[in-house]
Amino acid sequence: MLGHKEPIHSILEGRSELDEAIGAFVIALAERVDRLQDAESENDVALLETLAQDLAGEAEPLGYPQLAAVATNVRLACQAGKSDDAQAAVVELTEIARRIRLGHRGAA
Numbered sequence: 001m002l003g004h005k006e007p008i009h010s011i012l013e014g015r016s017e018l019d020e021a022i023g024a025f026v027i028a029l030a031e032r033v034d035r036l037q038d039a040e041s042e043n044d045v046a047l048l049e050t051l052a053q054d055l056a057g058e059a060e061p062l063g064y065p066q067l068a069a070v071a072t073n074v075r076l077a078c079q080a081g082k083s084d085d086a087q088a089a090v091v092e093l094t095e096i097a098r099r100i101r102l103g104h105r106g107a108a
Contacts, residue, residue, distance in 0.1 A: 007103030008096065012063030022062050026104040033097045036074070040090045048086060049078035055093075067096050
């Protein structure tokens with residue numbers, strides 16, 4: 001999965017009622033990923049779990065199921081006490097977020 005470099009677009013792209021919400025989500029994504037990375041590097045499992053759960057909950061209804069799935073993997077790894085799995089999922093999430101930003105006209 002990490003080998004793919006093409007941009008990721010929302011599967012709901014083109015629904016005018018979601019354009020503003022998708023744009024705001026993508027523009028804030030880099031900062032949210034930074035917070036996830038900080039929580040992971042500081043071994044703040046509770047914060048990492050919460051941030052990942054929040055991200056998954058927002059990504060799915062905005063048409064980013066791949067991001068939601070990886071954020072859920074971060075949360076599940078935190079719950080299971082598997083820090084290596086959580087770290088690997090954060091790395092994957094970071095790459096997916098980068099590709100999402102590439103796919104959005106206002107956030108690249």
